[in-house]
Amino acid sequence: MGLVLGFEWLILIIKQVLNNILDNSVITKNPFTILGRSVLLMVQRIGRTSVFFIRGFFSIFFPPVKLIKILDQVYFIGAKSIFVIVLTGAFIGMVLGLQGYYTLVKFGSEGVLGSVVALSLIREMGPVMTAIMVIGRAGSAMAAEIGIMRISEQIDALETMNIDPVRFLFSPRLAAALISFPMLTALFDVIGIIGGYVTGSLLLGINSGIYFARVESSVLIQDVSGGFIKSIIFAMVVVTICSSQGYYTHTRSDGFGAKGVSLSTTSAVVISSVLVLLTDYILTSFLI
Amino acid sequence: MDQPLIQLKNICKKFGQNVVLHNANLNIYKGEVTTIIGKSGSGKSVLLKHIIGLMEPDSGKILFKDRQVSEMNKKERYNLKKKFSYMFQGTALFDYMTVLDNIALPLRETTSLRESEILNRSHNMLAQLDLYEIDDKYPSQISGGMKKRVAMARALVTDPEIVLFDEPTTGLDPIRKNAVHSMIASYQKRFEFTGVLVSHEIPDVFYISQRVAMLDNRTILFEGTPDEIQKSTKPEIRQFIHASINFTGSESETS
Numbered sequence: 001m002g003l004v005l006g007f008e009w010l011i012l013i014i015k016q017v018l019n020n021i022l023d024n025s026v027i028t029k030n031p032f033t034i035l036g037r038s039v040l041l042m043v044q045r046i047g048r049t050s051v052f053f054i055r056g057f058f059s060i061f062f063p064p065v066k067l068i069k070i071l072d073q074v075y076f077i078g079a080k081s082i083f084v085i086v087l088t089g090a091f092i093g094m095v096l097g098l099q100g101y102y103t104l105v106k107f108g109s110e111g112v113l114g115s116v117v118a119l120s121l122i123r124e125m126g127p128v129m130t131a132i133m134v135i136g137r138a139g140s141a142m143a144a145e146i147g148i149m150r151i152s153e154q155i156d157a158l159e160t161m162n163i164d165p166v167r168f169l170f171s172p173r174l175a176a177a178l179i180s181f182p183m184l185t186a187l188f189d190v191i192g193i194i195g196g197y198v199t200g201s202l203l204l205g206i207n208s209g210i211y212f213a214r215v216e217s218s219v220l221i222q223d224v225s226g227g228f229i230k231s232i233i234f235a236m237v238v239v240t241i242c243s244s245q246g247y248y249t250h251t252r253s254d255g256f257g258a259k260g261v262s263l264s265t266t267s268a269v270v271i272s273s274v275l276v277l278l279t280d281y282i283l284t285s286f287l288i
Numbered sequence: 289m290d291q292p293l294i295q296l297k298n299i300c301k302k303f304g305q306n307v308v309l310h311n312a313n314l315n316i317y318k319g320e321v322t323t324i325i326g327k328s329g330s331g332k333s334v335l336l337k338h339i340i341g342l343m344e345p346d347s348g349k350i351l352f353k354d355r356q357v358s359e360m361n362k363k364e365r366y367n368l369k370k371k372f373s374y375m376f377q378g379t380a381l382f383d384y385m386t387v388l389d390n391i392a393l394p395l396r397e398t399t400s401l402r403e404s405e406i407l408n409r410s411h412n413m414l415a416q417l418d419l420y421e422i423d424d425k426y427p428s429q430i431s432g433g434m435k436k437r438v439a440m441a442r443a444l445v446t447d448p449e450i451v452l453f454d455e456p457t458t459g460l461d462p463i464r465k466n467a468v469h470s471m472i473a474s475y476q477k478r479f480e481f482t483g484v485l486v487s488h489e490i491p492d493v494f495y496i497s498q499r500v501a502m503l504d505n506r507t508i509l510f511e512g513t514p515d516e517i518q519k520s521t522k523p524e525i526r527q528f529i530h531a532s533i534n535f536t537g538s539e540s541e542t543s
Contacts, residue, residue: 149382152380
């Protein structure tokens with residue numbers, strides 16, 4: 001999956017470089033100019049997204065805090081994702097149970113299946129899969145919604161009314177994601193452990209007492225807190241990328257109007273998925 | 289004549305290689321309606337967006353009461369923006385909010401009024417614009433003319449000092465068009481706001497405007513009173529005004 005996303009990202013970058021070349025009326029064939037222009041554009045976009053995040057993050061705490069709006073978004077990002085999280089959590093747990101059992105049985109250590117399932121889920125699969133699922137369910141919708149607001153001048157309208165669009169559109173989503181992601185991750189972990197129990201104990205015959213005793217003995221508080229730290233960072237990455245892709249739809253050079261929104265939605269999903277995997281590696285290397 | 293409230297001096301703006309404004313100068317006076325006329329695509333809306341700060345000029349100055357806007361600090365700019373209101377050509381209503389929520393939004397977000405007072409003011413505004421029983425409807429459920437009036441209600445609900453109207457009557461039938469024009473005129477008299485109007489409705493707008501500016505060939509070609517523009521001997525102005533009047537005349541004859 002990571003490979004596919006990485007490939008899509010690469011294609012996206014190549015397309016952007018080509019667009020930058022075609023965009024300029026003075027067509028240059030100097031490869032250094034092309035490279036330089038693309039790097040500058042990339043740096044500009046990273047800077048713009050960082051400023052977008054900082055503005056949105058600090059706006060959460062400026063009074064008056066809009067609790068109703070945050071709760072609306074908690075419902076959209078969190079509550080409405082429960083079904084998909086339960087479903088994927090159950091199947092991921094069941095597959096882990098199945099694969100874990102047939103691998104461990106070769107070494108005669110199928111008794112530690114509970115540890116394998118629980119640690120894999122709590123440390124890695126839970127936060128990552130939850131983020132990927134929320135990107136697909138809520139992140140794409142976020143990018144599309146904000147993108148449509150941009151092209152239909154609704155964001156300009158907010159500015160003319162002296163309403164900060166970043167605070168109005170992005171901050172409640174960010175706050176809601178910071179609340180929802182850890183909760184969804186916890187749910188994913190619990191359902192996944194139960195899924196592992198279903199295949200490991202109920203179908204393949206491992207003693208359920210041993211399975212849960214292993215879960216209890218092997219999982220440390222550092223594992224749980226590490227998983228939550230990951231989910232909080234992923235929440236920031238996902239919501240910032242998805243919202244900023246929609247917010248800056250009008251600056252795209254490769255598509256305008258509806259096409260621009262569709263491209264922004266695609267970019268939002270691809271970039272945030274890749275960044276989740278990339279950030280996961282970096283965080284794991286610090287947390288392990 | 290008094291000192292202008294807003295001055296645009298030598299405004300230049302281009303998008304890529306496309307020069308939209310070149311050394312455009314415009315004076316807007318307090319308590320008057322200034323209408324900007326010009327061909328489609330001549331940059332009227334771009335000029336209007338410069339006034340409210342939605343666009344920054346590539347070069348040139350925008351002055352408010354002799355103070356350059358670009359030199360104002362964040363707080364001063366915020367306070368200046370509070371005086372403005374803008375009615376978009378495409379209405380820019382929030383399609384996921386009801387009509388009532390659209391109108392109440394600027395009050396809810398930028399004032400500390402009580403909810404009952406906000407609803408009261410929003411309902412009054414709807415009633416003044418002949419908009420009944422559409423409070424709970426979404427913009428996609430009402431007609432184009434109604435959307436225009438809802439956008440106008442949203443622009444006026446905060447009692448702004450300066451209102452910018454970007455083609456407020458485009459797409460309206462003649463009766464509604466006249467109603468919107470008279471509404472702008474009567475509101476302007478009642479609330480004494482300064483209005484800037486972008487419109488093609490010639491000669492109708494001459495009756496509600498104290499000043500007219502014509503944008504042509506990327507710059508302000510003429511600035512003066514409606515009488516002065518009608519008496520102008522400049523061929524570009526005569527051609528534009530007479531073509532518009534003849535078109536409006538023949539249109540009303542056929543209808």
